[in-house]
Amino acid sequence: MNLSFNIDTRLLPGVLLLSFLLLSGCATAPQTKALYERSSMPVKPTVELTDVPFFPQEKYQCGPAALATVLNYQKIKVSPDTLTPSIYVPERQGSFQLEVMAAARQYGQVAYVINPSMDALLKEVEAGNPVLVLQNLGLESYPVWHFSVVVGYDLASSTMILRSGTTRRWQTSLSNFEQTWLRSNYWGLVITDPSHLPTTAEYPAWLKAAYDLESVQQFRAAEKAYLTATRTWPEQKNAWLALTNLYYQQGQTAKALEVFSSIMSEFSKSAEMWNNYAYVLQAEGCHKAAFKAAQCGLKLSPNDLNLQATVAEMRSNSTLLSSQRHCPILKCKPK
Known part of the structure; x- marks a missing residue:
């Protein structure tokens, strides 16, 4: 659910009382129970x-x-008033989740949606990462959407601690919290520096969050996030492709060439890697090596129309003199 509405917290006690009265006997907190x-x-x-x-x-x-x-926990000094124009929707009297995430990216931060589970939430807090959550403090038929930040828990007393509304240290039971959180499909967000991986982060979700930074032209932040991905999951081809593509698009082909030179022995069976390597070599003036790289890719995937076009393009330039003294001598199967 992407739409969220907010109600003045002065109404919350009455709304909560009404919710509990109407839901008593049927409300469930399955993840708390399982915990x-x-x-x-x-x-x-x-x-x-x-x-x-x-x-x-x-x-x-x-x-x-x-x-x-x-954001301030990440040492980014910004006030709610500064953020309001970018995420507050007056006609809805509230904010959208997507706008909250987009605003975080404008400050060069990764907006990482955690797995929809109590385990993930607790593990992030344990690791020192406050979690921004969306709750429905009302009923499914009469929702009262509310953003708050989970900052702690006490399992012995089954208590969750939040920055919420006008209360610095709002305490509620884990089961009551889950009932309100469940109604947003357990939506939780960790805002983090691109070089810092959330403790429950998973590769596909992190890579998407990194690409989201690139898509809003936060190129330095995206680079840091891609580098974090390559350090954490070095076996994942797409993390390296994303990093080298970013360098290529930014005209930093020397950086891209350095990366390819260091990883091709591990990805020599990837036609896509050879294709992209060819374009980086060409951009660096290594025309013969670029043609060879394209040929290596085509050998792996002879019916690939994109690679066929790459080979044709690189062949047309292969007679040009290399402009770099130290162009690599390539083998399709590096030792």
Whole structure:
């Protein structure tokens, strides 16, 4: 669900009371129940990130307040008022999740959506990452959407601790929290520097979050995020392709060539790698090597129309003198 609305927190006590009365006997918190049925807990019993800042929300503006909270925790000095124009939708009296994520990217931060689970949420908090969450504090038929930030938990007392509304240290039971969080399909967001991987991060989701930075022209941040991916998952071809494509598009072909030279022994069976390597070599003035790289790719995938076109293009330039003294001598199967 991408749409979120916010209600003045002065209404929350009554709304919560109404919700609990109407839902008593049918409300469930399946993940909390499963958590306490385990023989051992997946996280430390108690964690609280006391240094997470707090911005009391103004009317209808829990989105800007929650985002300011996590951005300032990342040492980015910004106020809710500064964020409001980019994420607050007056006619909806609230904010959209997508706008919250987009605003975070404008500050060069990765907006990483965690797995929809209590485990992932608790593990991120344990690792020192506050989690921005979307809750429905009302009913499914009468939603009261609300952004808050989870900053701690106490498993012994089954308590969740949040920066929420006008309360710096809002405490609620894990089961009550889950009931409100479940109604947003367990949507949770970690805002982090591109060089810092969330503890529950998974490769496909991280790579997409990195590309989202590139798509809004946050090129330096995207580079850092791609480098984080290549360090964490060096066996993943697409992480390297994303990094070298970024360098190529930015005219940093020397950097791209350096990367390809260091990884092709590991990816010599990838036609796509050879294709892209050919274009980087050509850009660096290594025309004969570019033709050879394209041929290596075509041998692996002879019916690939894109590679056929690449070979034809590189062949037409292969008679040109190389402009670089140290162009590589390529073999299709590096030792």
